[in-house]
Amino acid sequence: MADGLNDKVALVTGGGSGIGRAVVEAFVGEGAKVGVLELSPEKTEELEALGPNVKAVRGDATSLEDNEKALSETVDTFGRLDALVCCVGLWDNQAKLKRIPKEKLREAFQEIFAVNVESYVLATKVCADALIDSGGCIVYTLSNSSFYPDGGGPLYMASKFAVRGLLVEMAYELAPKVRVNGVAPGGTATEIRGLKSLDQDEPMLASPKMKEGLKAINPLQLEIEPEDHVGAYLYLANGELSRSVTGVVINSDGGIGSRGMTKIAGLL
Ligand SMILES: NC(=O)c1ccc[n+]([C@@H]2O[C@H](COP(=O)([O-])OP(=O)(O)OC[C@H]3O[C@@H](n4cnc5c(N)ncnc54)[C@H](O)[C@@H]3O)[C@@H](O)[C@H]2O)c1
Numbered sequence: 428m429a430d431g432l433n434d435k436v437a438l439v440t441g442g443g444s445g446i447g448r449a450v451v452e453a454f455v456g457e458g459a460k461v462g463v464l465e466l467s468p469e470k471t472e473e474l475e476a477l478g479p480n481v482k483a484v485r486g487d488a489t490s491l492e493d494n495e496k497a498l499s500e501t502v503d504t505f506g507r508l509d510a511l512v513c514c515v516g517l518w519d520n521q522a523k524l525k526r527i528p529k530e531k532l533r534e535a536f537q538e539i540f541a542v543n544v545e546s547y548v549l550a551t552k553v554c555a556d557a558l559i560d561s562g563g564c565i566v567y568t569l570s571n572s573s574f575y576p577d578g579g580g581p582l583y584m585a586s587k588f589a590v591r592g593l594l595v596e597m598a599y600e601l602a603p604k605v606r607v608n609g610v611a612p613g614g615t616a617t618e619i620r621g622l623k624s625l626d627q628d629e630p631m632l633a634s635p636k637m638k639e640g641l642k643a644i645n646p647l648q649l650e651i652e653p654e655d656h657v658g659a660y661l662y663l664a665n666g667e668l669s670r671s672v673t674g675v676v677i678n679s680d681g682g683i684g685s686r687g688m689t690k691i692a693g694l695l
Pocket of ligand 1: 514515517542569570572612613614616619653
């Protein structure tokens with residue numbers, strides 16, 4: 428991996444905390460320069476403190492103009508764009524259909540689809556030409572909820588399956604110039620926000636009880652941390668290592684797809 432990201436330039440959306448923040452730090456550690464589009468002013472300030480190889484841009488990934496601003500500030504600062512990495516996301520705190528009041532359904536649907544799906548489309552649209560010019564790549568953040576039920580409620584599940592559809596289409600549309608792949612994390616202790624429209628004010632995933640629960644459901648029996656996923660992003664962004672790879676998803680979820688029917692893992 429030594430020279431793979433050296434002097435490459437990436438734009439990470441939602442890089443202010445959790446998985447995106449771990450990706451930003453790992454990319455910088457591998458020699459990349461990284462622009463970051465981040466909604467939170469506090470997290471944007473913390474990103475600035477990472478030094479001259481990070482250009483933090485405060486803005487909303489659901490806005491076309493803010494995506495354009497993030498691209499232009501990244502290219503003005505670092506001269507080019509080689510990779511777009513989308514990490515923005517909201518969860519639905521497992522709101523099952525029965526529990527969502529029908530008068531809130533439309534607003535909740537629009538809130539989660541704007542962040543989890545539309546922002547990925549907008550970032551792709553805005554960055555496509557620069558990536559075609561550089562022969563670059565895109566890495567989307569999917570989820571175990573892009574494959575298997577019960578990782579959220581219907582709103583999160585539908586949004587994460589939609590990103591998988593976007594990935595397959597963009598891998599086709601942008602070939603042969605741009606590789607488009609994804610990473611599908613499993614339950615990871617982060618402060619991921621729930622939906623304002625459903626009054627989900629408290630982040631749910633990082634509580635000790637939830638961490639224990641997330642460990643219990645994966646065959647590798649791991650308490651998965653954001654850093655556990657960065658190898659997959661580094662690999663997919665590194666054209667020396669993955670130049671023949673496009674349209675695929677790396678599942679980084681402790682083996683949820685290998686759960687047994689009678690017990691979770693063979694050795695348990
Ligand atoms: N944590 C998990 O268990 C898990 C599992 C599977 C997939 N994921 C996915 O990983 C991605 C990252 O989630 P995370 O768990 O690291 O959460 P996180 O909240 O720590 O990271 C998301 C970042 O995006 C920022 N953000 C949110 N809305 C934004 C917007 N409109 N514009 C710009 N920035 C915005 C947040 O401020 C935050 O910094 C998401 O796509 C999520 O769906 C997470």
